[in-house]
Amino acid sequence: MEITVKTAEQLRLTAEEFELIKQKLGRTPNFNELCSFSAMWSEHCSYKNSIKWLKTLPREGKKMLVKAGEENAGLMDIGDGYGVVFKIESHNHPSAIEPFQGAATGVGGINRDIFTMGARPIASLNSLRFGKLTEAKTQHLLAGVVHGIGHYGNCFGVPTVGGEVYFEDCYHTNPLVNAMSVGILKNGTTVSATSGKIKGNPVFFVGSATGKDGIGGASFASADITADSAEDLPAVQVGDPFQEKKLLEACLEVLETGAVVGMQDMGAAGIICSTSEMSAKGEAGMRIDLDKVPTRQKDMKPWELLLSESQERMLLVAEKGKEQLIHDIFKKWDLPCSEIGEVTDDGLLHFFVDGKLEAQLPAYELVLGGGAPVYDRPYTEPTYFEKIKAFDVSTIAVPKDLKAVAEQIIQIPNIASKRWIYVQYDSMVGTGNVSTNAPSDAAIVLAKPTNKALALTTDCNSRYVFADPYKGAMIAVAEAARNIVCSGGQPLGVTNCLNFGNPFDPEVYYQFVYAVKGMGEACVKFDTPVTGGNVSFYNQGPDGAVYPTPTIGMVGVLDSANDKMTMDFKQEDDEIYLVGVQRNDINSSEYLHKIHGVEFSPCPYFDLNEEFEMQHEVKKMIRKKLINSAHDVSEGGLFITLIESCFNRNLGFEVEAHADDIRSDAYWFGEAQSRVVASVSKENRNDFIMLLEKMEMTVTYLGKVTSGKVEVNGEDWGHVNDWKEKYENAIANLLAGHESEHALAAL
Numbered sequence: 001m002e003i004t005v006k007t008a009e010q011l012r013l014t015a016e017e018f019e020l021i022k023q024k025l026g027r028t029p030n031f032n033e034l035c036s037f038s039a040m041w042s043e044h045c046s047y048k049n050s051i052k053w054l055k056t057l058p059r060e061g062k063k064m065l066v067k068a069g070e071e072n073a074g075l076m077d078i079g080d081g082y083g084v085v086f087k088i089e090s091h092n093h094p095s096a097i098e099p100f101q102g103a104a105t106g107v108g109g110i111n112r113d114i115f116t117m118g119a120r121p122i123a124s125l126n127s128l129r130f131g132k133l134t135e136a137k138t139q140h141l142l143a144g145v146v147h148g149i150g151h152y153g154n155c156f157g158v159p160t161v162g163g164e165v166y167f168e169d170c171y172h173t174n175p176l177v178n179a180m181s182v183g184i185l186k187n188g189t190t191v192s193a194t195s196g197k198i199k200g201n202p203v204f205f206v207g208s209a210t211g212k213d214g215i216g217g218a219s220f221a222s223a224d225i226t227a228d229s230a231e232d233l234p235a236v237q238v239g240d241p242f243q244e245k246k247l248l249e250a251c252l253e254v255l256e257t258g259a260v261v262g263m264q265d266m267g268a269a270g271i272i273c274s275t276s277e278m279s280a281k282g283e284a285g286m287r288i289d290l291d292k293v294p295t296r297q298k299d300m301k302p303w304e305l306l307l308s309e310s311q312e313r314m315l316l317v318a319e320k321g322k323e324q325l326i327h328d329i330f331k332k333w334d335l336p337c338s339e340i341g342e343v344t345d346d347g348l349l350h351f352f353v354d355g356k357l358e359a360q361l362p363a364y365e366l367v368l369g370g371g372a373p374v375y376d377r378p379y380t381e382p383t384y385f386e387k388i389k390a391f392d393v394s395t396i397a398v399p400k401d402l403k404a405v406a407e408q409i410i411q412i413p414n415i416a417s418k419r420w421i422y423v424q425y426d427s428m429v430g431t432g433n434v435s436t437n438a439p440s441d442a443a444i445v446l447a448k449p450t451n452k453a454l455a456l457t458t459d460c461n462s463r464y465v466f467a468d469p470y471k472g473a474m475i476a477v478a479e480a481a482r483n484i485v486c487s488g489g490q491p492l493g494v495t496n497c498l499n500f501g502n503p504f505d506p507e508v509y510y511q512f513v514y515a516v517k518g519m520g521e522a523c524v525k526f527d528t529p530v531t532g533g534n535v536s537f538y539n540q541g542p543d544g545a546v547y548p549t550p551t552i553g554m555v556g557v558l559d560s561a562n563d564k565m566t567m568d569f570k571q572e573d574d575e576i577y578l579v580g581v582q583r584n585d586i587n588s589s590e591y592l593h594k595i596h597g598v599e600f601s602p603c604p605y606f607d608l609n610e611e612f613e614m615q616h617e618v619k620k621m622i623r624k625k626l627i628n629s630a631h632d633v634s635e636g637g638l639f640i641t642l643i644e645s646c647f648n649r650n651l652g653f654e655v656e657a658h659a660d661d662i663r664s665d666a667y668w669f670g671e672a673q674s675r676v677v678a679s680v681s682k683e684n685r686n687d688f689i690m691l692l693e694k695m696e697m698t699v700t701y702l703g704k705v706t707s708g709k710v711e712v713n714g715e716d717w718g719h720v721n722d723w724k725e726k727y728e729n730a731i732a733n734l735l736a737g738h739e740s741e742h743a744l745a746a747l
Helices: 005-010 015-025 031-040 092-097 099-115 136-156 229-235 241-255 270-282 302-307 323-332 385-389 402-409 462-467 469-486 506-526 590-595 608-623 637-644 664-669 682-694 720-736 741-746
Strands: 074-079 082-090 120-130 160-167 176-186 202-207 260-265 285-289 313-318 337-344 348-353 356-362 443-446 453-459 490-499 530-536 549-558 575-579 629-632 652-655 676-680 699-706 709-712 715-719
Touching (some): 005 015, 015 031, 015 356, 031 270, 031 302, 074 490, 074 549, 082 099, 092 099, 099 120, 099 176, 099 241, 099 260, 120 136, 120 241, 120 443, 120 453, 136 160, 136 176, 136 241, 160 443, 160 453, 176 453, 176 490, 176 549, 202 241, 202 323, 241 260, 241 313, 241 323, 270 285, 270 302, 270 313, 270 348, 302 348, 302 356, 313 323, 323 337, 402 637, 402 664, 402 715, 453 469, 462 469, 462 506, 462 549, 469 490, 469 549, 469 608, 506 608, 575 608, 608 629, 608 676, 608 682, 629 637, 637 664, 637 676, 676 682, 699 709, 715 720
Parallel strands (some): 082 530, 120 160, 285 348
Antiparallel strands (some): 074 082, 082 176, 120 176, 202 313, 202 337, 260 313, 348 356, 453 549, 575 676, 709 715
16 A cells, blocks of 8 residues: 555654654655554654653652663662562543443553562552543443452452542543552562663563454544544453463563563553564664464454554563573463564564564664654643632632531532442452551552551642642642651652643643643652653543643652551540641632632642641651641541541541631631641640640641540531541432432442
C-alpha cells in the first residue's frame, strides 16, 4: 500500500511528524514502521507535550537509588539494606469504554512495572474519579471499575490498602482510574530495563501469548473520548491475574540466577515499545523474528504483533549460553517462553516474519529522550478565573441550623464512607497491612523482611487545582505529606499521575504548567523528589475537560510499625486540640460547592511554609508520644475531622468554637489547609502544654472526648451512632433512591 500523509493522520500523527519520520529514516516508512512511530510518538509513550515541564520537577535526592525516568518505577532507600519501588499510572480511557477490564489491566500493568525491576509488590492503592453518583452511567462505570480492581488485586494476591474516590459532574464521560503499586527489594538486586551492549545475547518473550486485544492502546489513550469510542473496543486489553501471579514468581526466580541482563514489561505499545526502549538504553539494537512470538490468534499481521498490548508479557535479555536456564524456569511455571531474537550492535531494530524483513527502525529515534518530538505548547490564563475572582462570600448566608448542615455534609458522596468500595478489596492478603483495625490518615504496611513500615497515600483535591492550579497542586503534595506525618511516618518520595484535558487547548495547558510548577515547589519543600509517574492528557467529554487532577502518590517510612499514629479518639475525657490556625474561609469547600451550589470560588487558604512548620510540630508530638490520635482537616472541614475520629471506638465529643471573628460555617466546615486535630490524655497534658510553650505554632483547645454524646457549642447534636449510620450508609441510600437496584446489586 502507498504510505501518504493521510495514512499518518489516520494513525494520529501530524503532517509535520510524518515529514520528520521520513527525514529520520531517509525514506518513506512502510505501514509497519509508521504504526510503530504512531505508537511510540503518542503522548502516552513519548510525553511530547509534557516532557519540557516534567524535567523541571525535583528528581534527585539522597534516598533515591535510581534517577527518575531511568527505570519502570521509582526506587528509594528505606534503610536496613532495602529499597521501596513505587509508581502510579492511569488507565482512564480503557476504563471509560470497558470499566472492568480497563481497571483490572491497569492494576496488572502497574504491578508488572514493580516486579520487572526485581521487587515483590506488597501493596496497591488507587485514585478514582466519576460523574454524579445518581446517574446510571456513573453507576455502571463505578461497579465495573471497582469489580475490576478488586478481582485483579484479590486474585493476584496483593492487598489494596488505600485510595480515594471523588464524584464530580466533569468526570461523567471520562472517569479517572489511577492505580499505584508498591514493592520491596534488596538494594543492589535491581534489574534494569536494558538490552545491554553485548552482541548476540538472546532476547526472550515470556508470559502470556499475544492476541489482538489492546492494539493501538497507546494511541487510544492519547485521543479524546467521543461517542464513537466504544467502537475502539479492541484497544481495551484483557487481563488474567492468575497468569500474572505465575509471571511474578517466574520473573523473581529467574532474576536470582544472575542470567538476566535486562527485562521490561510489555505495557503500552507492546513489543515495539519494549524492544526500542531497552535497545536505546543499551545503545544497541535487536534482530527480532516476530513469527516466533507465541500467539493465541492465527495470521496476525506484523503491525498487530508489534503493537498488541496483550497483558502479562515481558521482554527479557539473557546472557548467551544460559538460555536453558531461562527455558527451564518458565517451563516450571507453565508459562510461554520463546527465544525471539538477539541483541545487535547497530542501534537498529530489525523485525522479520518467516525470514522476510517487515520493518527496520532506529531504536533511539522512537523513544522519549531520543528522536521523539518535544513540543512547547502555548498557554493562557483560563477565562473562568474571572468568575472565581468575582466570588463574594458575603452573598452566602451563614446558616442558623449548623447541625442540619452537618447532617447534609456527612452524606455527600465525596465525604461519606467508601465502605461499599473497599469491602470488595482484599486488604489483608500477605499479612502486611496493619491499618485495618486502627485507621490512620495513610495506609501502614510492613516492609518485610525489615523491621520498618511504610506509610502510603494517594491525594488530590481537583477542585482546588481547578480554582488555582499552582496552589492546588501544592496542596495535593502537602496533604499527602500531612497524611503520612499524621500516621507517624517521614515522607520519602512522590510518584504522580497528571490527568488533564487536551494539551492543544491553551487554557488546559495553563492548568498543566502551573500545576507542575506548584507540585515541584512543594516537593522541594518537603524533600520528596518525584521518582516518576504518568501524564494522561485528553481527559474530556462533550462539555469540556475534567478538573485538572495531578494525583500524588506518596511513600513514607516508619522505623517500626509500633511508631504508627492513628486517627481515632482513644478514651473518654481525653482533651481535643487543633494544631494550626482557624481561618475565615469557605472557599472551594464541599460545603460551598455541594450545599450552596457555588462552582467558582478561590482555592482555600494555604501557605507552604506554614504547612511545613505545622507538620514539623506534629512530628514532634508523635515522636515524644504526647498525643493519642492525629487526623488532618480536609474535605468537610473541622466537624468532619472530629466526627471521623469518633467512629472506630464509638466515642463522641464536646467542643466549642473559639473565634468570634470567624463565620460559624467557616469554623466548622471550611477547608483552609494546615490543620490537624489531636487528642491528648490527662497523663500527658502537662508535657503537651510544655511543648506548646516552646512552639511557635498556634494550638487551640477545642474540648474533650465523650462516651458517645456529640455536643457542639453547648448544643446536643445527638449520639455518635446516629452520625455513624449516616456516614456509612449515605452512598447506599443515595443509590437505592435512584433506580439503581441493579447497580447496587453489582456492587
